[in-house]
Amino acid sequence: MHHIGASKTSLSSISTEALWRQSGRYSSNSELLRISDRRDSGFLLSPTHEEEITSLVAGMVHSYKDLPLRLYQVGRKYRDEKRPRGGLLRAKEFMMKDLYTFDSTPSAALETYDAVRAAYTAIFDALKLPYLVADADSGNMGGSLSHEYHFASPKGEDIIWSCNTCSYTANEELASKRPTPVDPTAQPRPLVFNGISTDHKTHIRIVVPEPASGGPPATWDNISHYINLHALKRALSHHNTALDTSISSAALTPLLAKPTSSPPIQIHDQALRSHPQALDITALHPASPCPTCPPHTGTLHPRKAIEVAHTFHLGTRYSAPLNALVSLPNSTRAPMHMGCHGIGISRIIGAVASLLSSSNGLAWPRVIAPFETIILAAPNVDAQAAEEVYDALSGEGGDVVLDDREGKSLGWKLKDADLIGYPIVVVLGRGWREGGMVEVQCRGLGVRRDVGVGDVSGVVGGLLERL
Amino acid sequence: MHHIGASKTSLSSISTEALWRQSGRYSSNSELLRISDRRDSGFLLSPTHEEEITSLVAGMVHSYKDLPLRLYQVGRKYRDEKRPRGGLLRAKEFMMKDLYTFDSTPSAALETYDAVRAAYTAIFDALKLPYLVADADSGNMGGSLSHEYHFASPKGEDIIWSCNTCSYTANEELASKRPTPVDPTAQPRPLVFNGISTDHKTHIRIVVPEPASGGPPATWDNISHYINLHALKRALSHHNTALDTSISSAALTPLLAKPTSSPPIQIHDQALRSHPQALDITALHPASPCPTCPPHTGTLHPRKAIEVAHTFHLGTRYSAPLNALVSLPNSTRAPMHMGCHGIGISRIIGAVASLLSSSNGLAWPRVIAPFETIILAAPNVDAQAAEEVYDALSGEGGDVVLDDREGKSLGWKLKDADLIGYPIVVVLGRGWREGGMVEVQCRGLGVRRDVGVGDVSGVVGGLLERL
Numbered sequence: 001m002h003h004i005g006a007s008k009t010s011l012s013s014i015s016t017e018a019l020w021r022q023s024g025r026y027s028s029n030s031e032l033l034r035i036s037d038r039r040d041s042g043f044l045l046s047p048t049h050e051e052e053i054t055s056l057v058a059g060m061v062h063s064y065k066d067l068p069l070r071l072y073q074v075g076r077k078y079r080d081e082k083r084p085r086g087g088l089l090r091a092k093e094f095m096m097k098d099l100y101t102f103d104s105t106p107s108a109a110l111e112t113y114d115a116v117r118a119a120y121t122a123i124f125d126a127l128k129l130p131y132l133v134a135d136a137d138s139g140n141m142g143g144s145l146s147h148e149y150h151f152a153s154p155k156g157e158d159i160i161w162s163c164n165t166c167s168y169t170a171n172e173e174l175a176s177k178r179p180t181p182v183d184p185t186a187q188p189r190p191l192v193f194n195g196i197s198t199d200h201k202t203h204i205r206i207v208v209p210e211p212a213s214g215g216p217p218a219t220w221d222n223i224s225h226y227i228n229l230h231a232l233k234r235a236l237s238h239h240n241t242a243l244d245t246s247i248s249s250a251a252l253t254p255l256l257a258k259p260t261s262s263p264p265i266q267i268h269d270q271a272l273r274s275h276p277q278a279l280d281i282t283a284l285h286p287a288s289p290c291p292t293c294p295p296h297t298g299t300l301h302p303r304k305a306i307e308v309a310h311t312f313h314l315g316t317r318y319s320a321p322l323n324a325l326v327s328l329p330n331s332t333r334a335p336m337h338m339g340c341h342g343i344g345i346s347r348i349i350g351a352v353a354s355l356l357s358s359s360n361g362l363a364w365p366r367v368i369a370p371f372e373t374i375i376l377a378a379p380n381v382d383a384q385a386a387e388e389v390y391d392a393l394s395g396e397g398g399d400v401v402l403d404d405r406e407g408k409s410l411g412w413k414l415k416d417a418d419l420i421g422y423p424i425v426v427v428l429g430r431g432w433r434e435g436g437m438v439e440v441q442c443r444g445l446g447v448r449r450d451v452g453v454g455d456v457s458g459v460v461g462g463l464l465e466r467l
Numbered sequence: 468m469h470h471i472g473a474s475k476t477s478l479s480s481i482s483t484e485a486l487w488r489q490s491g492r493y494s495s496n497s498e499l500l501r502i503s504d505r506r507d508s509g510f511l512l513s514p515t516h517e518e519e520i521t522s523l524v525a526g527m528v529h530s531y532k533d534l535p536l537r538l539y540q541v542g543r544k545y546r547d548e549k550r551p552r553g554g555l556l557r558a559k560e561f562m563m564k565d566l567y568t569f570d571s572t573p574s575a576a577l578e579t580y581d582a583v584r585a586a587y588t589a590i591f592d593a594l595k596l597p598y599l600v601a602d603a604d605s606g607n608m609g610g611s612l613s614h615e616y617h618f619a620s621p622k623g624e625d626i627i628w629s630c631n632t633c634s635y636t637a638n639e640e641l642a643s644k645r646p647t648p649v650d651p652t653a654q655p656r657p658l659v660f661n662g663i664s665t666d667h668k669t670h671i672r673i674v675v676p677e678p679a680s681g682g683p684p685a686t687w688d689n690i691s692h693y694i695n696l697h698a699l700k701r702a703l704s705h706h707n708t709a710l711d712t713s714i715s716s717a718a719l720t721p722l723l724a725k726p727t728s729s730p731p732i733q734i735h736d737q738a739l740r741s742h743p744q745a746l747d748i749t750a751l752h753p754a755s756p757c758p759t760c761p762p763h764t765g766t767l768h769p770r771k772a773i774e775v776a777h778t779f780h781l782g783t784r785y786s787a788p789l790n791a792l793v794s795l796p797n798s799t800r801a802p803m804h805m806g807c808h809g810i811g812i813s814r815i816i817g818a819v820a821s822l823l824s825s826s827n828g829l830a831w832p833r834v835i836a837p838f839e840t841i842i843l844a845a846p847n848v849d850a851q852a853a854e855e856v857y858d859a860l861s862g863e864g865g866d867v868v869l870d871d872r873e874g875k876s877l878g879w880k881l882k883d884a885d886l887i888g889y890p891i892v893v894v895l896g897r898g899w900r901e902g903g904m905v906e907v908q909c910r911g912l913g914v915r916r917d918v919g920v921g922d923v924s925g926v927v928g929g930l931l932e933r934l
Binding site for chain 1: 479500502503504543559
């Protein structure tokens with residue numbers, strides 16, 4: 001954050017209903033935790049701080065000359081999770097690094113967006129764990145451009161589609177495939193889904209070809225097996241209706257017996273109606289063709305993934321309703337152009353632990369390990385010897401800790417070190433007593449070797465560079 | 468905290484009603500902020516963490532061999548303040564340093580208590596601001612021994628009585644005076660207060676001599692002008708009644724017309740009844756005799772003060788109900804002996820700011836200043852010169868910052884530095900251009916002098932030692 005000129009701040013965890021009503025996010029957010037106090041003040045626990053930081057900056061920054069401004073914090077956030085799970089992976093209280101950026105023009109804001117993405121890439125590169133960067137839907141955050149950072153993991157709750165040939169990667173919500181060429185001679189059987197808009201006014205009828213391969217029952221619950229909801233949203237927007245274009249599986253409800261006042265909106269897949277506006281709205285399946293590769297090259301494949309960071313270009317989504325204006329060189333006043341960017345600190349801890357652990361313990365990446373190296377000595381090894389190794393390592397060996405707890409066996413300390421997950425463990429045991437050698441262990445790289453004291457610093461330093 | 472072997476931890480801000488019911492503090496605490504979530508889970512925002520830390524330690528520590536254990540954190544706390552005021556002085560969200568100590572015997576716990584008090588004294592000494600340490604009532608925290616740390620300030624909400632001769636200092640709730648010698652020939656007029664216990668069962672009649680000097684109307688609201696409520700509490704406990712001995716002004720309510728079932732408990736001041744159990748229960752007034760000095764020497768005087776820290780010896784107040792037991796050398800199991808100790812971090816910021824500020828700005832004590840020294844240069848001074856002074860100060864001058872913001876006048880920067888409150892300001896202005904001298908300003912010590920570059924490091928270092 002310092003590399004991109006961001007200043008550290010710390011906002012209250014408490015926000016107000018009033019401010020969230022002003023931004024328009026109060027009613028749409030069902031995950032807000034409310035605080036009940038003696039005066040029924042309408043306080044809530046912030047799940048994110050766009051409203052608060054925009055309101056703060058609106059009161060302090062009045063000229064384009066004070067921009068760009070980049071403010072970040074590391075702190076606790078709160079969300080009324082429907083399904084807290086996986087320990088730190090999804091909890092009602094969690095730790096976030098959140099960055100808010102303010103620029104005076106759209107192009108400056110996009111430059112900021114690119115700078116933040118570069119910083120995030122550097123942060124995730126430093127973890128030395130594979131990660132995915134996916135085009136993403138902005139959801140209820142607002143704005144038009146966003147990217148997600150994911151660790152692929154069977155414990156993940158997101159589905160990321162990526163191409164086996166090019167770099168195309170997108171969240172399920174945004175992923176699309178190359179439209180299937182329509183065979184005008186084919187006469188596919190239609191599969192009809194009847195829905196109703198969230199305001200219960202408009203009947204929506206969606207017709208797609210029945211897949212040749214079959215599938216689960218074509219009920220509303222399984223709609224995403226048959227229909228690409230993101231493509232459906234685009235198809236609905238082509239109708240220029242007043243429907244909420246942020247439609248999702250939750251925004252359409254099954255059409256019950258209740259009659260509706262208007263004739264239904266009909267959305268047909270291109271295979272069923274050769275209307276110029278008819279789009280390919282059928283769902284993605286493994287091996288669907290990549291939308292960016294040339295025809296017949298890359299195919300898309302889904303992976304479960306844990307989202308650990310998200311960048312959003314917000315534009316004036318918050319600065320306009322909250323009156324965060326600056327004067328411009330031409331003396332007019334205009335809303336600032338914002339971005340917000342979060343890294344799920346506590347979720348990364350949980351995700352990394354789940355990716356790097358075994359039944360014996362874990363091995364943290366060097367950059368987030370509490371200490372890089374631990375020194376353990378058997379009880380019958382002279383305490384001073386362990387201290388000499390400590391001194392030898394304190395330079396090259398980075399953050400070193402010496403386990404000098406008394407009354408514990410070497411086996412107990414080894415097990416404890418594996419559970420805690422120090423990247424490197426240096427042992428003064430039998431090899432030390434017999435030949436003055438320490439054993440250097442590195443679970444992450446599968447290394448275990450005996451080293452003389454003179455070499456230990458170089459060996460540990462060399463291992464750390466690879467971690 | 469590290470000097471007394473305490474380890475840093477960080478607990479969730481969320482606790483549960485269930486745990487607070489188990490400790491018995493749920494019903495008595497009217498300042499708990501509750502969280503309303505989708506499942507009505509009974510979550511609350513912790514105002515303090517005795518319950519959570521005791522429950523955590525109970526699950527991890529099982530033998531006296533693992534004690535003493537000292538755990539601290541620095542984090543946010545929440546309280547449904549009736550009267551939030553004074554910015555950081557009293558807010559619903561505040562920052563605390565809280566330390567929890569665990570020992571296996573009462574004597575070890577008292578040694579811990581003394582070690583914590585010594586550490587707190589060292590912390591407050593380092594601020595180099597006068598402070599008071601008062602014997603204090605343990606209130607709803609439980610336990611039997613506690614001390615408060617205060618800054619005397621007209622903005623304070625506590626009243627601290629201290630002796631003008633000895634070191635006696637006590638909070639109003641606990642302060643007592645040397646009993647006034649009773650003149651058996653005097654026939655003072657009685658002043659009667661009729662009260663009723665909080666359970667509305669017992670009529671309590673309190674009789675004190677009418678003061679010669681008069682005073683406000685002798686109504687229940689003014690009772691503390693006439694009666695020392697702490698002495699009254701002790702007098703009530705002499706009656707061996709089943710009354711709550713934590714009686715305070717809030718625990719007695721005025722006796723209305725409603726009759727009571729039992730004959731009243733009568734509490735007479737010693738001046739009105741020479742019963743051996745009759746105590747001096749009249750209120751303290753300025754110049755009341757000190758209870759610890761020899762007769763006719765020290766007198767007590769009240770000061771308004773801001774409480775900024777509190778130490779509590781808790782005994783088994785929490786470990787017993789929450790089953791935090793350890794096995795002892797004799798193989799029995801017994802509750803741990805605990806202490807809890809807090810420093811109001813955000814309140815200290817507010818209190819120090821109010822004590823050290825003027826309309827021009829403030830001057831932080833060195834140990835809590837964001838930077839110890841700031842270097843400012845006039846716009847027509849070469850940027851490299853300011854950097855040379857920066858380099859010269861970086862060793863002795865402690866934490867140094869150089870204000871290199873462009874487009875701001877020296878006057879603007881000086882004013883900004885005074886507002887922020889850097890202890891020392893080093894200016895490259897006219898003196899620099901005319902004779903190569905920097906001006907060293909120290910608002911806290913009233914110093915402003917011209918110094919050559921070769922001497923600036925020594926001069927600043929010398930000033931910092933006095934701050």
